[in-house]
Amino acid sequence: MSPRLFTFSAAHHGPWVVVNQTTVAGAPLPQASHLRIQAGAPASAPGPWSLRGITSNERYVERAEREALVSRQVGLGQAGHTCAALIPIRKSSAWWALTQDERRHVLEEQSQHIRLGMNYLPQIARRLHHCRDLSDNEPFDFLTWFEYAPRDTGLFEELLNALRGSPEWAYVERETDIRLVGG
Numbered sequence: 635m636s637p638r639l640f641t642f643s644a645a646h647h648g649p650w651v652v653v654n655q656t657t658v659a660g661a662p663l664p665q666a667s668h669l670r671i672q673a674g675a676p677a678s679a680p681g682p683w684s685l686r687g688i689t690s691n692e693r694y695v696e697r698a699e700r701e702a703l704v705s706r707q708v709g710l711g712q713a714g715h716t717c718a719a720l721i722p723i724r725k726s727s728a729w730w731a732l733t734q735d736e737r738r739h740v741l742e743e744q745s746q747h748i749r750l751g752m753n754y755l756p757q758i759a760r761r762l763h764h765c766r767d768l769s770d771n772e773p774f775d776f777l778t779w780f781e782y783a784p785r786d787t788g789l790f791e792e793l794l795n796a797l798r799g800s801p802e803w804a805y806v807e808r809e810t811d812i813r814l815v816g817g
């Protein structure tokens with residue numbers, strides 16, 4: 635069975651080197667120099683912070699969207715995908731007070747998150763981790779992870795700018811953007 639729990643830890647050494655770390659909203663995370671990603675829960679955290687999340691079933695994707703995503707997306711670990719981004723995100727209580735259909739409406743009908751994101755496949759590989767159901771006091775709701783080739787950095791920025799300007803992001807109250815190289 636493939637693991638669902640992943641731990642992202644700031645470390646003094648590791649396969650991913652942090653090239654930039656920016657606080658986009660809310661409380662900052664202590665600066666990291668390297669990042670380590672482990673499947674499961676490591677026995678001890680090697681550095682100043684450690685974040686965990688689980689992959690899960692989709693909440694919002696409709697059938698036709700899933701088929702389009704599956705036909706275009708590629709997995710993590712592609713040769714040449716030496717750039718990565720870890721973007722932990724916390725949404726506000728106003729978001730979580732919405733019903734499922736209201737959240738879908740903001741995410742897709744108002745913000746075109748899925749339709750927009752689709753245009754960046756297969757160049758950007760991604761994995762979404764959920765944190766909320768792990769405990770009552772996880773610092774973020776989502777750990778988003780992306781891998782891409784250096785030449786596609788501009789594409790990634792373009793997508794991020796579009797999403798950050800969308801109605802969905804009015805509900806983002808904490809966000810840190812960590813860029814890495816390595817793999």
Ligand code: HEM
Nearest residue numbers: 692693694695721723748751752754758760776778793794
């Ligand atoms: C690379 C292209 C992208 C595609 C194709 C894409 C697609 C998706 C899809 C389909 C979902 C919904 C999954 C579900 O049904 O539960 C989702 C959720 C999410 N995506 Fe993206 N995405 C992309 C890029 C991004 C970027 C750049 C960010 C910024 C950090 C981002 C942040 C998120 C977050 C936080 C969620 C969870 C939303 C929630 O459940 O409230 N995505 N994405």
